[in-house]
Amino acid sequence: MGRYSKQFKQEAIKLVTEQGYKAGEAARKLGIPHTTFDKWIAVAGWQRPEARLSEDPKVLQVQLKEAQGRLKELELENEILKKATAYFARQSL
Helix, strand or coil, X not given: CCCCCHHHHHHHHHHHHCXXXXXXXXXXXXXXXXXXXXXXXXXXXXXXXXXXXXXXXXHHHHHHHHXXXXXXXXXXXXXXXXXXXXXXXXXXX
């Protein structure tokens, strides 16, 4: 028998499919290797929402706005990390 029970796997998968967690986030929270968790999700037949593109222009517009918002967040986080790295590099000298 495997290391994880069938019930545990089902509940773990529900974190992604029903509760909106990202697969990597759920795997970290549960202490499961992300590759193992990805296999469970694939076996369950679930596809990431990003993989399913709508044909509805209104849905695509919403998805685009969400993606643009996320991109701005990531760019800001990246700038903060660059500044923090530069700051700590100066401090260590």
